[in-house]
Amino acid sequence: MLTITNVTWLDLLCLTGVGVYLVKQVLIKKNPAPYPPGPRGWPLIGNVLDMPRIKPWLTFAEWGQKYGDITHIEVLGRHIIVLNSTKTALKMMDSKSTFYSGRPVIPMVGELVGWKDSLPFLPYGDRFRQQRKNLHRVIGSRAAADVYNEIEEVETRRFLKRVLAKPDQLQEHIRHTAGAIILCISHGYEVKENNDPFIDLADRAVFNLSQATVLGAFMVDILPFMVKVPVWFHGAGFKRTARKWRETLEEMVSAPHKLVKDQMVAGTAPVSFTSTLLEGSHVSAEEDHAVKWSAFSLYAGGADATVSATYSFFLAMTLFPDVQKKAQAEIDAVVGPDRLPTFADRDSLPYTEALVKEVLRWNVVVPTGFAHCVTEDDIHDGYYIPKGTLIMPNIWFMLNDSRTYANPEQFNPERFLAKNGKEPETEPRTMCFGFGRRICPGVSNSHQLTNSLHLANAAIWISIAMSLAAFDISKVVENGVEITPEVEPLPGTISHPKPFKCSISPRSATVLELIEQDANHLVHDNTL
Template sequence: MAISFLDLALLAAVLWLLNRYTSNKRAHPLPPGPKGLPLPPTKQYLKFSEWGLKYGNIVHISVLGQPVIILSDVKTATAMLEKKGSFYSDRPVLEMCGELAGWKEILPLQQAHGPRFKEMRRSIHRLIGTPAAVARFHELFEAQTRGFLRRMLTDPRSLGENIRNTAGAIILMLAYGYTIKEDNDPVLAVVELAMGQFSELTQNSSGDYLVDAVPLLKHIPAWMPGGGFKRTAKECYKTSQKMVDIPFQTAKKELEDGMALPSFFTMNMEGKHLSEYDEDSLKWAAGSFYAGGTDTTVSAIHTFYLAMTLFPEVQRKAQEEIDAVIGNDRLPTMADRANLPYVEALLSEIFRWRPVVPGGSSHVVTQDDIHDGYFIPKGSFVFANAWHLLHDPAVYENPDRFDPSRFIPRGNKPAEQDPRVCSFGFGRRICPGLHLADATVWLSIAMSLAVFDVSTSMEDGVAIAPSGKYLAGLIAHPEPFRCEIKPRSAQTHALILAQ
């Protein structure tokens, strides 16, 4: 069969394009980075920060052959993760957490190119995607935070539990219209158990489970040596399904009985006949509220109480502002926010000083890319290292110092960079509940400062200072610490009880 001139021309064009593509890859090096160094087992973001200072804003490492790209500059992270978000927004496939433990349908683990991801994001955005949308729920936030103050007055030693229960109560009301019971709520209990397991599984997804690196292991029987992870996964799977099924079925029954309160569930369910697929999507979207919202809010509020214990001069300055603007006969509300600039700056410093997700969440590149002259291979894991972005000495003066005033302009000195430009993530993976978290954490800070003094705990006349250290994990939580939390006066004590 004769080859025509057109065939030759097409073949030449294909060869030219292939040569150009491959030579283009050869002409552009991988980003610089350390060679053959093992990753530290915990708090990898600290090592990433060192490498960012040494090698530059884009660092490449190889972990068991997997290319990992670390970004240490907001401008670079924005250019790659937002402006090129169409192919920088997928997630790694987590065999243990996603496939085996049943979490693959939750929004944080969804692949960005899938239809379910887009629909979940849209539906959540309609409810809480803007400050104006979140403002509809200010009264709910205020009521739940007043309940938190009462619980702290009664049981100040249970700070962590009280913070978590309040965050859970807000999320369950928003997601399902569900009001938790004051003690031992069964829905909250199963959700809390599931989220504890989810946190553990995602924390360990970087290598503690070999199945994440060798997916074929998921087919081995649980009784075989090395198959113990499958027994763990089976238990976690039961819990993850209960987490989405129990509150969903409870809300469905209330809707049928005409007892349902307005919520994300009713917004998407009322007056509609959903297919099995759509109902399953709604179930996991509602579950995603809790997965994405509670642990991060708990971390930030816990950090606030730690900071007030360690930096009493900041606490006094914030209380002086609240006393001057609001007085002592009522609690702050969301309507007061614009009139409390130092409290606002304190919130910003909480987000900056100890970022909730210090290492940033992982993005996966779905096609080869050239950025700033460097070759970024398809399939690379990309992390915007939030710790470095928020502690960069080129951006923040004395970054290790806790100083809310850095966010208040003084004379010719402008405010330093708002941490929100990176503390909630980037692009299509930015936290969909950022306005919810921003509002609820601010309110907790303002109300707590208005009525409580937080101080170092004393034992036999000796101060027991917190270590200030944080536990390892995807989401940063302070090491357990003791502090004294007492009403500022008899008047504030009465104010808490009167609410």
């Protein structure tokens, strides 16, 4: 007799598969068109065993080579479509955004950890639109985003000073700076120089998000009924993990929000995204909730992307010194030796701009994107896409597709510059932050990048430009041996390079003096 104490995951999968099969036999109806091609699944459980856990974008790319740009699999009755084409992704998720803008219910991260109230996981509807409306006031146009340029310049100057003092803590400095920029904008909060509690909370919350959304990482996402199993049940360790992650998330969302409200009562609140939305007429509980989560979504949508891209830049410059020298020569010619670059120089630094684009293409921040969910049955290119299907864009492949980028394995910023009558290659930001109405909340609409800047992109650009002006970045030499860093992404939905060593030194005595100047003389402009 099978007892509750010796039920295995395989037992649960088989029982669930049988249930799915029986329900399908009762409810089955003839499809109006065939499903897209894909790997053949097993009876009852479908393609459960085909789902990759390590570097899923590579497996998805193999499927694309074998089955075409649209690949279909089925996992315990849930349809999943993988897209390996930018053109197809745009046709589906941009042109048909009404049908393709849903978010799937992901039990672990949404219900158990509590991210269901944040913008990236909200279903398309009134609450989604309210948070989007709130965020549009901050990043909805170039003029709105430009208000925060001075904050980003100040914090980046401080970043240079930290790197100069402790170059071996590069990744920590990048995280600190990204958090400082967003928290200043979202809550008017100026972070502590060391061990800031909000920076620590935010980093843990976003790291937990990246782990919780890894494809197939938690059985509860494959077998949703397990949400109901008690904590003491054998194999329910995910519930204890979720409880700890939920406590971190709730504190990060609520603590800075409460700080702003307390400051407003005391009349000491700096002008910020949160204080502006809360001031004036009475704010209902629902509106307060929307403001609180909008502010956190601003952090979740921008900070980790900035960290990943900036760290990738330092890795690229360690590996490709010729590219670094060319960008530095451009900055030296335009900016000169007596100051650091500012946003005012951006339009005059085309190679540096191209370098930023190549960093975003070379190390894809979100390789498989966040899944969309189809809200209505659809026929696309002759294939049946049923309601509830998960849509997963293989963004990594799109940015490494030889049909779009010449020699994609090469790190080559010049691919984004017009030369000898040849047009630049495809702008990577049209895909690297997502598609349609579910594009990353730190980003403006992908078709409007020429007219508006998102906070993450601006922070990445100023960090790269100032770092190029200030530092020479090279390989570390240990015991007479030059150490070449490995290009290897860490696991997680948001891709970060594996930690690496590099040598960072000031380029000249003049630059050293510029870095040592106290950045505090620059005043934050908090006017919204």
